[in-house]
Each structure stands twice: as C-alpha cells, then as structure tokens.
Amino acid sequence: MNIDQIIDSLKSNNAFMKNVTKWETIPEKEGIYSSISEDIAPNLKDALAKNGINELYRHQAEAISLVREGKNTVIVTPTASGKTLCYNIPVMDTFLKDNSMRALYLFPTKALSQDQLHGLLNLNELTGAGMKVFTFDGDTPVSARKAIRNVGNIVVTNPDMLHQGILPNHTKWSRLFTDLKHVVIDEMHQYRGIFGSHVANVIRRLKRIARFYGSDPIFILSSATIKNPKELAENLIEEDVTLISKSYAPAGEKHYILYNPPVVNYELGIRTSYIKETMRIAEHFMRNDIKTIIFVRTRTAVELLTTYLKEKAKRMHKNPEIVQGYRGGYLPLERRKIEKDLKEGKITTVISTNALELGIDIGSLDVSITAGYPGTISSFLQQSGRAGRRNSTAISIIVASSAPIDQFMINHPDYFFGNSPESGIINPNNLIILINHIKCAAFELPFSDGEKFGVDTTEEILKYLEDNGILHHSENKWYWTEAIYPAEEISLRSATTENFVIVDISSSPNKVIGEMDYFSAPMLLHKDAIYIHRGIQYHVDNLDWEKKKAYVKKVDVGYYTDAEMKTTIDILYEDEEKIFGFGKLNYGDISVRSTPTIFKKIKLFTHENIGWGKIELPELEMDTSAVWIELNYDHMENGMSDDDFVGAMKGFANVLKNIAPIHLMCDHRDISVSTYVRYPKTDKPTIFIYDNYPNGIGLSRKLMELFYDVLIETGELITGCPCKNGCPSCVGPALDVGEHGKENALNLIKFILSHEH
Amino acid sequence: MNIEDQLKRLSKENRGENTRTGNNFRIYEKKYPFPLTMGKYTLHTTFTLEEITKITLPESAIIDVKEILFFDTETTGLSGGAGTIPFLVGFGYFTDTDFTTKQFFLESPSSEHTMLEEINDIISRYNYIASYNGKGFDTHILETRFILNRMQSELTDTSHIDLLYPCRAFLRRYLGSASLQDVERGILNYTRSDDIPGALIPYVYFDFLKNGNEEKINAVIEHNRFDILSLAFIIKLLDDLMGNPAESPHDLISLSAANYLKNKHIPQEAKAHFENLIRSGNNDTLRKEAKKNLSMLLKREDINKASVLWEEEKDELYAVVELAKYHEHRTKQIDMALKITNEGLNKCRLMMELGNDNSRYFYDDLKKRKRRLLRKIKRQTKA
C-alpha cells in the first residue's frame, strides 16, 4: 500500500477510528511568492536560480528586507518553509558587497550546525565568491582553529562554544568581532528555561565584546511556533525585534491524527498502554515499507520499542536493521551512522527521543508518530514536521498516554493547529546565573564603574565579587583576579556545575556510561535504583555523594524504580500579593528542603507496585521563587473530613502540576507543587508552585499572570476525565487521593472560581 | 599544605636594586657585571651566536648577543584568555660590561597601558627576542593585552628565539624533563634557594593587590629575574653544544642533539655530533644508536661510507638488511647479498625463538628479499 491507500484503510478501520479524537486534514497549500529584490547581489541571484529559486516566498522576502533595513528580526514559520534562506540571503548579500563581513551562526546543538551548513555551502559555492564558512565547536581540530579565527566569514557554532571557547579568547577573534554584521540564532524556542536564561547572558557578553571592537550586529532569529516569539526574542537579545510569523510556503496534504488509546477499566480510568498502541500503529506502516519516525519521551521507551519492532521486522521476514533507535546518550559516532543510514534509506523505521526533532536533515519521511505528548506543542509540531515535504501526502499521529497532560491535550485539538498556549520563558537575571556570567564578562573585559550588565545593580554584584577576592577594583575598573578561567566551570545546560558520573562496574575495565545533573541524581541514581541506559538495565550498587559518582551493574529485572521526596518549605520573602475572595495569591522567594525518602519498585508494563526500599541521602536545600495560593477554606464547613481534604489538595496539586507546564513551556520536572493542609505560619491551607531551580527561572512568576487560565483548565481536565473516582490521568488514583478525591478536588477548584476575579 | 600556609612561608627580603616607581607600575633594574657565574658556568664577556639560530629562526644568522632581548612574564593564570594579566614582564640584555635585567611590575592592573608602551619601547630597540616557551605562552598573553589596550605590539614583527624547543630536543632525554629549572639544575649545576613555586605566583599577586604584601611579591620578582638570567646562560650553552660536539657534557645529550639536527636536515652538524659520539662515547648502546642513525644519514650522500658502518654493526638486523640491499643494488654482488640474507634469516629465527618479536619484521623482509635474490640468480644462470 502507498500512503494514500493507507489513509483510506485507516479511515475504514473502525477499531482504529473509534480511538481517534480528531482527524484534521490540512489540504495542500499553494505558495505565495514575491520577486527577489532588485539590489540583491547579482551572483547571489544567479546562485539561487541555479538552485531553482527564482522567486521567494512572501515571508522570506519580508524577512530579508527587514534585515537589510538593519532591523532585528524573528521568523516563526513551520518546518520546510525556507527559514534558512531568510538569514542566508541577507548575510551572503552583505558579504558579496563587502568581503570583510563576518557573521556568527548559533545553533543549539552540534549535530544541527553540521547539517544546516550544507545549504549555505552549496549556495556559497554557486556564487563563486569564496565566502569562508566554518563550523567551530568541540570537534574542530586544534590545527584548524587559527585559520577559522582569521579567515572565517561565517562561523557556525553553539552557545556553549561561544561561552567557553570564543568569548574568553575574544582577542584571538578580533577580526570576527570587528566586522561582525549579523548574528543568526536558529531554533530560538530552545533557548528557554535554564538554558535560555544562560544564553541571554551569553548574548549580553557577546554584545559587550562586539561593542568593544566597535560593531553592532543585527540579530536574525528563527523559532518554532510559540505564543510569545517576539517577547522571547526581545528577552534574549534585549533589543527591539520585528516578528515575521505568517508562512506563504506551499505544503503537501497533511493528516493530523489525534489518537487516544481506549479505556479498558472505567472504574480506574485505565487505558491500554500507549506504547503498545504505538507499536501496533507503527507495525502497520513498517509492513508497507512506509518511512516512519516514532518519537517517544524517554530513553527507556526508545529501547523498548526498538526491541519490539526489530522482533516484528524479523517475523515479517524483513531485515531487523531497518529498525533503529536514536537518542541522546549514544556516542556521537553511533548517532552520525544512524543519521546517515536514515538519509540513505537503509533504515525505514526509527525510534527517537526528542534529540531528532530539531531540524536535522534526515530526508523526508512519510509518517511521524508521537508516542505520548512530547511536553510542548512546538516539539510536537517539529516532530510532525519530519513527515512530509512539498508534494507528498503525509501523516502525523499523536498517541496520548494516560498522563494527565496527554489526556488534556488530546481533548484540546485546537492547541495543535495554530493556537499554541506556550510561552518561552527565561529569567536572565536569575542571580546565580547572572553572577556566573558577570564573572565571565569580567574575565573577558574589565568592568568600568557605572557599566550595566543586565541589571541596574551590576555594581553591587561587582562589589560582592570583590569582597570574595574574585575581582579587584582600581581606578574605575574591575579586574579579574582569579587564576582560573570562569567559563570553564559554568555549564549553560544546568543550574549547577556538578554532574554525577555513572560508572559501569560490571564491564571490565570499568566504563563511564553517562552523566546526570545534581538535582536528578538523588531521584534516579540512589542506591538500589534501576537505571536504564541504551535499553540495558543497571542496578545502582552505590551512589558516592562526595565524589559525585554512581556505580552501577548490568542486571535484567522485570521492574523499574520510582523515588519519592519529602519536602519542607519556608517563605523567605514576599514580593507580590494579590487578595481575592477565595484567599491570597503570593509571589516571592522560598527555601525548599527536600530529602528523598523511599523508592517503589514498579513492575514493567503493568505498573504494579511490587516493593519498596529506603533511600539514605543528604537533604538538598534550594532557594527559589514560587507562587503560593493561600485559601480561606474550611473543609469541615464544606463537608470534607480531614482525610478528604488531604486528598483534595493532593489531587488539585497533581492536576496543577500537569496543566501549568503547558503554558510555561517547560517540563513537568521544571516546576514542583507542594501542598500544606495547614501551613504552620498562617494556619491556612496553602499550595506552593515553585521553580525547580535555584533562584528561579521565571516560571512561577509567569503563573501570577496566568493563574485563572491555568485554574480553569485544571477544572476542565478533571471534568473531562472519564474515570469515576480519580485516576492517574487526572487527580491521581483513588488509592492516593481518597475515594472522593476527584469530586473533592473539583469542589476546591470550584470554590476558588466561584469568587470574583 | 594549603596555599595560605605556603604563602606565609614565603616571606623574603627585598633583594631588588635600583627600584624606581612611576605611574603605578614599577621598574626593577639590576646589573650583573662580567664575569657573571651561574653554577659551573661563567660568562666573561659578550659573545656571538652562530649555531643556535639554525634551529630557532627561519633563516640562520650570526648574531651578537647584544642584539637579543631576553624576556619572561609572570601572569595571573596559566589558562590564557582575555582575563589573564601579565603583571610582571621581565627583560634582560647584554651591554659591554654586564647583563642587565629590567622588570616591569604592575602595582595595579589599571597601569597596564603605560607598561605596554614601555615594553614596546624596549622591544623596538632589539632585533631579536629570546624566551623559554614564549611562542607558546607569553607572546599570546602579551598580544592579547595589546589588543585589549588598543595598541600595536612590537612583538609581532620581532624575530623570536624560543629556547624551549632546542632544550627539549637536546636535553629532555638526559634530564627526563626540559623545565627551565631542571635545565639549571642538571646542566648549569645551579640550584635556586627559596624559589617560589610557580603555582603560587598568581596568588601572591592577588595578595599584593588586596593587602599590599610587598615581601612575597619580591620573591616573585626574584624568580622572574632568575628565569631571565638562566636564558642568557642557556643560549650560550646551546650554541656551544651545537658548535663543539666534544664539549657535550653527556653522551645522551650528544646523541639527542645529533638526532635532532639530523631530523631538522642540518647534516654537517649532525654528522659531527654522531662521529664525536662514536669516537669518544662511553656508552655502547648509545654509540650503536649513533652508528645506526649516522649510517642512515650517510646512506643518502655516501653509501659506501655507510656500508662501512653496517659492516661494523653486522650483528644488528637493520645493518644486515641494509648490507643485503647494498650488495644487491649497488655492488651487484648477488651471491654476497644472498649470503648476508641467509645469515640474517638464521639470526632472526634464533631471536624469534628467544621471544624477540621485533625480529619478525626483519624476518619477513629478509624472506621476501631471499626469494627475489634466488629468482635473480636463476635468471642470471639461465642467461
């Protein structure tokens, strides 16, 4: 069967169709074109013509003319709408008119920059003008670095390399900075949360160094669809940015299928496993040799599906090698090989984590299956963008898991088709992040008295650093006085610098198989945890907290582990208070002390709890920002017992924790929710929602604005769930929240909403 | 011991002379009149250099040592990068009567611009600069400072003799290291007393900035002055070593020098060193290595001379192979070549039985050779 026949067969398959909550067909779309501006360099025009480009899509023409007017521009159009030309054309045009031009291209990951280079190189070759384009990253041989610094017109790199390699050595890059005309920031939506907050500071440093060399580059940003692209772009570069958001590119027919696995137990609200459903759907495409990519949320799921589908391929008498897994944690070489085989068609079915969702060119695929909501709409749209190009029909399927957010999203199809609720949020002034980058900036160039870096209180931070012996103030300047290189110790990808190293002691010699960040380690690498890497289960024999090492051994067991934390919260400072009829909404700083307590052993596939153990690890303490809801609610008056109320609060918190990330565009692990039936200081029922990072990254602050939107959706999620008394898809199972947990949580939400707001 | 304790132990008195202060940087000047001595070496007058430039500069030249400005920096870190400050830049130069050191010390990083002007001024008066690893480190640091102060650096266009590379080449095998202080200790026979460990130097400076601690900074200034002084001796020592193989303090140094010169394609000097070592060396292993390397050098220019060495070294498999080649291709004595090849094969077998795996390579080579020789003989007999 070809793809159109498969669509027909799916449509006539009742067993399949009864689980489809929405089938949206986006008809084939004609492009709308504009002519290429008269004053674009003639050899660039010729080169474009040789690539079959005689006209531009209207949005490309608009973006190019904005950039050429010197305006910072952010382009937010779908995959395959020719975003790269929006920056490549003005950059190359500038070069063709002035050969001294330099530009910096920033991509969030290495693999991406390797690949995005091809189009640019091709165009460059066709112009024959000899513009020098180089990738500069950790893989660049030392012997080539000097030449790249001296002659590279376009330097393609990532924020990490800019942070650790280029900016601290800017004098070696003086030519780049002196003639820097454009800075391209692709995949801008990736720069949110911790990473984005860091990157905003790296850009502050970049602009500061560019100023030193007398340049003032134009920024060109591109992003997947989010709710606030202009805001995020402006927060990242701290300048005005013009938005281009409508695509005029043509597109082939596209079928979006929202698939919700059937409920098998109404009492408990249990649905069939979304992984199994995904497998069955994928099998169908594999049988017909339809090129399919399957995105799953976890590394474990990648391995699970890969194993299953390889087995299936064998039974279909196909070479099992057509099925391959791909995820972060594989070695770069392994990944490159898979990318290559995928492009060459040696692989027809690939199972990936989000690592592949970025714009890596792996050739066009026919079908994308997203198993489990990937956390953000923009992720989903990028994943589905992997299927289909201009002239072919393509299918994108999302299979909901029973997680509350999946259940919520599968029932809000409008979110998938152009109404993204997601805001990219950063907090460049997170004190820890800011101080770290002020250190880096001071290393790069002494601060002058009165100089501002992001915040008006820059001087106070400089004084603080001087008090700690890190800077020395002399004649209006602040000099770096440490023997170390600050950028080396600061990772843009995490809030802390300390990672745990995972050592496999069952291999000989012992092998380091991976790393994990400081705050995840206690939950995932505690003694006796089952850690899964490349589909292999490892038992954690020992976690050496001091040395930041986890020693693991290969095992083969039928369960995984899930750890629980005990959390205590102290309010440090109240920044903002809003008084409502239901009580109060506050924003401020809190201190969170948490200790991992126990872990549960949970049987694979059935998710039965089959045992537990104690975790003995030190308490972690973190200051962060939070919103908290203080309720004037007397549960006794409202007919709830103490136990009922505990359950109601817990249920409310569970749903909140799942709805908030939809708006905050973050992982559910980026925020935490803790409840107190009676918060000791106030004696009031209180719910804390806080950023799961030291000093906060702006997530909970945004919740002050979005509180009612989130609350209303919280209610919708609970009422929309088909279960009777609560299930893991909404408030949590009755076992956890009590027999009337669902009803009680809903009543609590209704109580808040019943008051004027 | 922690850094603070180490710092405490480092209080020393100021041994600098002619200290002059100005514009928040200081100049320390000290003259060492001839004759000046370091360990077992003494310099009585200025001198010319004829050899060392052959391996340190793109074009060899005969230069008067007075044309050279010696320099070394002390910095706030070793990582390089824009935030590393060279807070002490020391120079040294010969006059007719002495060796003078002149050190620029930043009392405050804010005076860097003025200091760099002085540095440019002094460099511009010399045709050459000499350093120890200056190409790899100090010049990068200084160039960065010039850029940060928006100045042109005189360093860029001055020929640079970096003594690290010849020291490494000549001395590392003998000393086991080529650090400046190991060279002083092992070759000059000079040991510094109370020298400050390099790793502490940045912290001494930070302590000076914060607390104005003069005593410890003097130790750094002295350390830097000795570094420069050593350079003046080492450059002479290396030049002598290259020019007079017989003066070499140790066979291993002769051999290292010879090998290095051979690889650098400076054959006359290389030959002189090999021959000297073969003639008067004390260590047989080294003499054998010298013979082997010399024979390979001669092979290109006078193979008959080389063959004499191979005959002498006929116990060595490489020599057997070379002799077999020599007779096969040059003297055309195929029978002789075959005889040598057979002897070699027997020797290889024996050695392989004794567990020497290296012989395998020669064995394979000789076997191939034997087959070819036999074919040749067959053809000759037919003809």
Ligand SMILES: [Zn+2]
């Ligand atoms: Zn439910």
